[in-house]
Amino acid sequence: MRPRLAVYKFASCDGCQLQVIDVLGRARPHLGELAELLDIEHFLEARSRIGAGPYDVGLVEGSVSTPHDIERIKEIRQQCRFLVTIGACATAGGIQALRNWGQIDDFLSAVYATPAYIDTLATSDPVAAHVKVDFELRGCPIDPGQLASVISAFCVGRKPRLPGYSVCVECKERGTVCVAVAKGIPCLGPVTQAGCGGICPAHDRECFGCYGPDRQEPNLVSLTGFYERHGANRDSLGRLVQSFNAWAPEFRTEHDRLSGDAP
Amino acid sequence: MSDVRKLTVAALTRVEGEGALRVRVVDGKVEIAEFNIYEPPRFFERLVKGREIREVPDIVARICGICPVAYQMSACHALEKALGIRVTPEIDALRRLLYCGEWLQSHALHMHLLDAPDFLGCESGFTMPPEHAPFLERGLRMKTIGNQLISVIGGRAVHPINVTVGGFYKAPSGADVRGMLPDLEWGLAAAEATVAQVSRFEFPQFSAPHEYVSLHADDDACREYPMNHGRVVAVAGGHTTLDIPVADYATHFVERQVPQSTALHCLIEPGSRPYCCGPLARMATSRHQLPPRAAAAAAACGIDWPTDNPFHGIVARGIELVAAFEEAVRLARGYRQELSVPRVEYRPQPGAGCHATEAPRGLLYHRYRIGDDGLIAEAVIVPPTSQSQARVEEDLKAYLPTVLDRDDAEATRRCEHLIRTYDPCISCATHFLRIERHSPGRPS
Numbered sequence: 001m002r003p004r005l006a007v008y009k010f011a012s013c014d015g016c017q018l019q020v021i022d023v024l025g026r027a028r029p030h031l032g033e034l035a036e037l038l039d040i041e042h043f044l045e046a047r048s049r050i051g052a053g054p055y056d057v058g059l060v061e062g063s064v065s066t067p068h069d070i071e072r073i074k075e076i077r078q079q080c081r082f083l084v085t086i087g088a089c090a091t092a093g094g095i096q097a098l099r100n101w102g103q104i105d106d107f108l109s110a111v112y113a114t115p116a117y118i119d120t121l122a123t124s125d126p127v128a129a130h131v132k133v134d135f136e137l138r139g140c141p142i143d144p145g146q147l148a149s150v151i152s153a154f155c156v157g158r159k160p161r162l163p164g165y166s167v168c169v170e171c172k173e174r175g176t177v178c179v180a181v182a183k184g185i186p187c188l189g190p191v192t193q194a195g196c197g198g199i200c201p202a203h204d205r206e207c208f209g210c211y212g213p214d215r216q217e218p219n220l221v222s223l224t225g226f227y228e229r230h231g232a233n234r235d236s237l238g239r240l241v242q243s244f245n246a247w248a249p250e251f252r253t254e255h256d257r258l259s260g261d262a263p
Numbered sequence: 264m265s266d267v268r269k270l271t272v273a274a275l276t277r278v279e280g281e282g283a284l285r286v287r288v289v290d291g292k293v294e295i296a297e298f299n300i301y302e303p304p305r306f307f308e309r310l311v312k313g314r315e316i317r318e319v320p321d322i323v324a325r326i327c328g329i330c331p332v333a334y335q336m337s338a339c340h341a342l343e344k345a346l347g348i349r350v351t352p353e354i355d356a357l358r359r360l361l362y363c364g365e366w367l368q369s370h371a372l373h374m375h376l377l378d379a380p381d382f383l384g385c386e387s388g389f390t391m392p393p394e395h396a397p398f399l400e401r402g403l404r405m406k407t408i409g410n411q412l413i414s415v416i417g418g419r420a421v422h423p424i425n426v427t428v429g430g431f432y433k434a435p436s437g438a439d440v441r442g443m444l445p446d447l448e449w450g451l452a453a454a455e456a457t458v459a460q461v462s463r464f465e466f467p468q469f470s471a472p473h474e475y476v477s478l479h480a481d482d483d484a485c486r487e488y489p490m491n492h493g494r495v496v497a498v499a500g501g502h503t504t505l506d507i508p509v510a511d512y513a514t515h516f517v518e519r520q521v522p523q524s525t526a527l528h529c530l531i532e533p534g535s536r537p538y539c540c541g542p543l544a545r546m547a548t549s550r551h552q553l554p555p556r557a558a559a560a561a562a563a564c565g566i567d568w569p570t571d572n573p574f575h576g577i578v579a580r581g582i583e584l585v586a587a588f589e590e591a592v593r594l595a596r597g598y599r600q601e602l603s604v605p606r607v608e609y610r611p612q613p614g615a616g617c618h619a620t621e622a623p624r625g626l627l628y629h630r631y632r633i634g635d636d637g638l639i640a641e642a643v644i645v646p647p648t649s650q651s652q653a654r655v656e657e658d659l660k661a662y663l664p665t666v667l668d669r670d671d672a673e674a675t676r677r678c679e680h681l682i683r684t685y686d687p688c689i690s691c692a693t694h695f696l697r698i699e700r701h702s703p704g705r706p707s
Contacts, residue, residue, distance in 0.1 A: 011305055014279050014688075015328020015421040018372075022410070022420075025376065025389065025403055040389060046376060047387035048276040065305075095325050096305040106309070124305075141328060141421040199418045203425045203433040208321065210422075239314060244325065 003155045006042035006055040008076055010062025010069055011096060011124060015141040016087035017045055017061050023144045023151070037155050053079035057154045063089040063096060063124040070121075070130055077131040082154050086147065088140035088244045090127045092212055095140075097124040097247035126247065135160055140210040140244040143195050163194040166214040167207050170198030179206060186227040186237060191218035191250070208243055213250035220254035234258055275679055277377040277387070279329055279688045284678065286663060296659035298652055298682065308642045311631075315638060316342055316428055316611055319631070323644065324422045327688060329372070332365035332413065333622030334644075335426040336491055337629040342428045344616030345633050346609045353599075354430040354606065355491070360440075360594040361416045361423070362490045362620075366587040367409025367450070368420070369623035370542075370580045373686045374461065375402030378577050381680040382464040398460060401453050405584065408446045412591060415439045430606030437600040444595055451588035455560055458581035462564035467677065470571040471661045473654065474499040474536055475544035478621050479506075481552065488552045488586055489545060489621050496548045497531060497538065498569070505531065509619045512628055518645060529650040537653035540625025541686065542579035543570065554593070557586035573658055576684045611637030622647050624686055648688045655685055 007020055024040065041051030058080030064073055077083055085091045093100065100123045127133055137150050137160075146162055153160040163169070167189035171178065179201045180187040189198070189207040193214040200207045213220075224237045238258040241251045275282050287295040307326050311319055323338045324331035336358060343350065350358075375398070376388035385391050391399050410420035416435050417423025425432050478493030485492040495512055497505035507515055517535065519528045531538050538544075547569035550561060561568060561582045566575055617630035625647035634640035662681050666674045 009281070013325050013328040013331075015325075015331070018328050018421055021372070021376065044276045045279060046277065046389060048380070049386045049390075050276075094305075095310060095322060098310050099306060140325070196419070200424050203418050205424070205427075205432045236315065239318065243318075243322070 003038045003056040004041045004051065004054075005038045005151070006053070006058045006076075006080060007040075007045070008042075008058060008060045008062075009045070010060065010073070010090065010127075011065040012062030012087065012089040012094065014045070014061075016089075016139075019142050019144050019147055020059060020086070021046055023148050037152065055080050057082045057084065057151065059084050059086050059151075060090045060127050061086050063094045064127060064130055065096065065121050065124045067121065073127060073130050082134045083127075083131065084135045084137060084150060084154070085127045085133050086137050087142050088138065088210065088212060089124075091136045091138055091248075092245040093124045093126050093247035095244050095246070098242065099124060100247055124247070137162075138193055138211045138245075139195050143197075146195055164215045165194050166190055166216070166218070167192045167194050167196065167198050167201075167211070170194050170196070171201050174198055174202060176202045179204065180227075184230060186224075186232045186240060188223075188240060190223055191220050206240070208240060209245055209251065212245035212248045218250055220250060221257065224254065224258060275682065277380065278683055279686075282682070282687060284659070284682065286659065286678070288663065288667065291664070291667065293660045293663045296656050296663065298655045298659065298687075308644055311639050311642045313638050316346070316609075316633060319639060319642075320426050320428065321422075321424070323629070326644070326646070328421050329369055329688060330365055330622045330624065330627075331422050332361055332417065332426070333620060333627050334629075335423065336362060336620045337618055337622075337627045337644075338631070339426065339428050340491065340618035340620065341616045341629040341631050342633075343607075343609075344618060345614040345631055346428070346612065346616070347614065348429060348607050348609050350430050350607050351604070356594055356597065357416060357431065357434070359487075359490055360591055360598070361413060361426070363587040363591040363594070364409045364412030364416065366490075366583060366623050367412065367591070368406045369409075370584050370587070371402050371406035371409060373623075374457070374577050374580050374584075375399055375406070377686070378580075378683055379461070379464075381676075381683065382461075382577070398457070401457060405450050405453055405457075405588075408443075408450050409587075411446065412443055415443060427606060429609055430604070432605065434600050434605040437598060440595050440598045440600075444592065447588055447592045447595060451556065451585065451592060454581065454584040454588050455556065458560045458564055458578065458585060461581050462566065462578050464577065466572060466574045467662075467665075467680075469574065469662050469665060471573075471658050472500060473543070473547075473569075473571055473573075474504060474531065474538040475547035475569065476505070476531070476538045476540050476650070477544040477548045477626055478509075478619060479548045481549075486552065488554070488557075488590075489549050491620050493621075495619060495626070498547050501569075509617060509628070512617065512619065513630070513643075516645070516650075528653045529645055530653060537657050538650065539573075539654040539685075540647050540650050541576070541623075542583050543573065543576055544625060545621060546570075546579045546582065553582070553586050554589040556589050557582050560585045573681065574684050576686065580686075613637070617643075624648060624651075624688055626650060646688070651685055651687070655682060655687070 150160040179185040185206045187206040188209040192209045193211040195211045238255050242255045283299040285297045319338050320335040323334040413420045418425040476497045478489035479496035480487050480489045480493035495507050550568050613635050615632040619626050619628040628645040630643040632641040666677045
C-alpha cells in the first residue's frame, strides 16, 4: 500500500503549500514521479476529495495562533504517524510571532476597528510548542528540493538527510564573494541553516535568516559583536535577527540581548 | 410554517486559504449569503511599524506566497513616492517583466488546478482523467515557466529576495533573461491554445450586473495593460463610474469590519457599493490595451467583453496569460544587463506615500508613513480579496435561486464553484459551507 499524505494549513502565507503543489505537480519528470509514490489523501488546497485518516505523513504549514488551532493540531497529531512542519511559521512561529513581544491588543486595534470580533491568541506559536513534531523542515519558504527529499525519505521509511551546515558553505560552493568581509554588509549567513542555495549574498545583499539558526551551535553574540565593532548599528542588528524566524530560541535570545530586554 | 433544509460540506476546497460560506434560504428567498474569512489575523500593518524602509518589501511579501511580487511592487512604489524618488525606465521595465512571471504562475495554477476541475467534472487537477492530461501538462509547464522567470529576476520563485526600494539588489544577467525566450515563446503559443480550449467550456447561465475596479494606464505618463501604474477606474454597465488618481483612493473607498470575517470588507462610496477586481475588472477597463495576440485571443473567444458572468473568469485569466507571455517576450528581448544602475539610492527621511498595483487577483493598495527616525510609522494595506468579498456575497444571493432545484450535493458544489471562480486568496484551515433552506409546507 502506498503511503498516505495529508497537508494542513495554519496561520501562514500559503507559500510552503505552494512548494508542495510545485513538487507534486511540477512538469519535471523526476519530481513529478513523487506523486506516483504516494496518495494525497487530505490537501484542501489541491483536492476536493478528502480521504479518512489516519495518515502516514502529515505536513503542517503555519503557526498556531488561535484557541481553535490548539485543538486542531492535537487532533492532527493523533491522525498522523509522522508529523513534519514545513516552513518558518510552523517551525518557529513565523513573522507573525513578532507579536509575542508586544501587547496583542495593540496589534489588534492597529488593524481592526472592532477588535472584539477577532479570536486570537496572545502568541503565534511553533507547532512543537503544542505537540510532538517528528521533523522540522525549515525555510521561508521551504526549498522544493529539500521537500522532495524529506517526503521520499518518509515514504521509504528512513530518516531525512539535510545539510547541517550554514549558508556560508553554500556561498563557498557557488563561489560568491563574502558580502560581510568584502563589502561590510552585516549578514546572517554564518549562523543560518543552509537550504536556500545562498541566494541573497549572490545578489549582493545580506542573508536575513529565512532558514533559521543553523544546527551547529551558532554563535550570534560573536557575530553581531564583530559587526558592531565594524560600525553596524545595534538596533539594526536587533531587527536583522528579528524577522521570519524571530522566535527561534537562538535568534530570540540574541534580539533580546541586543535590545537590552534580557541579560 | 417554514421548514429548514441544511446542506453541509466538510470543506471549501481548491481555494487558497480558509473560507467559509453560510447561506440561509427562506421560502425560496435567499436571506443570508455570507462568504466568511476565518484566516487567523497576522497583523502585518502592525508588524512593519518600527521597521526599516528596506525591510518592508521582504516582510510584506509574506502576506501571500502566491502573489509576493504584487506586495513587493505596491510597497516599493508607495515608499518611493514617500521618499520622492523615481526609478529609471530600465528598472521599471524589469519590474514589469518580474510581474509577468507572477501573473503567469498564479493564473496557470488557478486555471488548471483549482478552477478547471469544476468544468471538467473532476475533484482535483491531480486526479484529472487521462484525456485531460495534455491540458493539465501544458498548464503546469506554463506555471513552471512563470516560476523560472521570477527566479531569474527575483532570485527564487516564492518570496523573491532581489527586490528592494529603488529597484533591484542586482541586475540579472542578460544571458539568463534572454535564456528564458524559448520557453516564453512556447508559452505564448501554449496560452493561446489554452484560451481556445477554456472558452469552449460549458459556462453556467448566470449574469449579475457588476461594478469593476482596476488600474487603468492610458495617459502620457504610461500606456499599457495595467500592472504597476495607472489611475483607479471603475466601470459599470458600460459607463465610467470613477476615475481618480491612486492618491485619492482612501476618500472613495471604505474598509468595513463585519462580524463574520477577519478580512475587512471594502466598498466604493457613495452608497457603499460592492465591487469586483481582478482579471474580469481589468478586461472591463483596459481590454483595448491588450498586446496584439492577447487582443486577438479576446476577440476570438466568443465572449462579449466586458462580461457579467463571473464564470468567464477562467477565460479572462487565459487571455491575461497570453498577454503576460507576450509582454514577457517583448521585455526579455529588450533587456540589457547594462542597466546603468540596478537601483536608485535614497536617504531615509520622513514622508508619506501610497500606490496601487495589479496583483493577479486585482488592485493592491499600500500606504506608508515614514517617521522622523526614518522607520515605518504607519502602514495601510488593502488586498484584492477583501475588495471582492462583498461582491462575491452579492453574486451568491443572485446565483442561489438558479441552483436550488438541484440536490444538496450538486447545489453546494455549484456554489463552491462560484466562489472558486473568483480565485479568492484567503489564508487558512477549516472550511465550512452550509445552506439552510426554509420553505413552506415542510416541518422545520
